[in-house]
Amino acid sequence: MLAARIGLLLLVAGASTPAAGESWLVDLQLWLNGEARDTAPLIIEVGQPASVSWIDEQDQSGWRLDLAIEQPLSDEGAPAGAIWLHVGIFERDDGEWTLLTDSMLGVPEGQEGVLSVVDQDVEHATPDNSQIYLKTRISRLQPSAVDD
Numbered sequence: 001m002l003a004a005r006i007g008l009l010l011l012v013a014g015a016s017t018p019a020a021g022e023s024w025l026v027d028l029q030l031w032l033n034g035e036a037r038d039t040a041p042l043i044i045e046v047g048q049p050a051s052v053s054w055i056d057e058q059d060q061s062g063w064r065l066d067l068a069i070e071q072p073l074s075d076e077g078a079p080a081g082a083i084w085l086h087v088g089i090f091e092r093d094d095g096e097w098t099l100l101t102d103s104m105l106g107v108p109e110g111q112e113g114v115l116s117v118v119d120q121d122v123e124h125a126t127p128d129n130s131q132i133y134l135k136t137r138i139s140r141l142q143p144s145a146v147d148d
Contacts, residue, residue, distance in 0.1 A: 022046045022140070024069050024083070029135040031127035032063055043141065044069050055092065062092040066102075069138070078106035087115055089132055100132070107138050 024046070028039040037054055044050045046069050055062035066088035072078035088102040100117065107113035116125035117132040127133040 025139045025141050026050075026067065026069070026085070027137045027139075028052070028065075030065070031130065031133040033131055034128045036127070037063075042067065046070060053090075053092075060092065060095045063132075064088075064090040064092065064097060065134070066090070072106065079108050081108045082106040083109065083138060085113060085136060085138060087134065089115075089117070089134075105136070107136060110137065110139055112137050 022045065023043050026042045026044050028042070030037045030039050032054070039052065042050050042052070044067060049066060049068040051064060051066050053062055053064035066086075068086040070084045070086070072082060072084050076084075078084065083106075085105045085107050086102070087105065089100045090097045091100050092098075103115055105113040105115060113136050114125075115132070115134045115136075116130045118125045118130045122129055125133060
């Protein structure tokens with residue numbers, strides 16, 4: 001049996017924000033139903049959303065992550081040194097995207113943040129027992145690193 005061909009599509013859409021110009025490197029490790037997915041590091045500018053999707057070309061099913069970064073306000077309770085990573089997770093079935101969940105992770109720069117979607121009876125989420133398991137690390141890019 002041939003494995004379904006999965007396409008990786010990276011879309012970055014622009015949006016104007018007061019903090020425009022500050023860029024972050026977002027490293028992703030993603031498992032969908034226990035299967036690791038190849039992900040390339042993303043460079044995301046504050047306030048400019050990015051999207052990564054995997055589509056099975058045979059039946060047009062798939063997954064999509066919508067990501068955006070923003071600086072937390074002082075009264076929002078983010079961990080010290082953290083930035084907000086907005087994550088929207090969509091599933092594609094019969095050609096239609098459906099939002100499964102969205103969340104906001106407060107991830108301290110250089111440390112890992114984890115988002116998982118599991119069944120109710122799962123006590124400890126792992127890549128193997130999660131419908132979705134996303135591990136991310138976010139690092140600030142220096143302006144010269146983005147311009148090169």
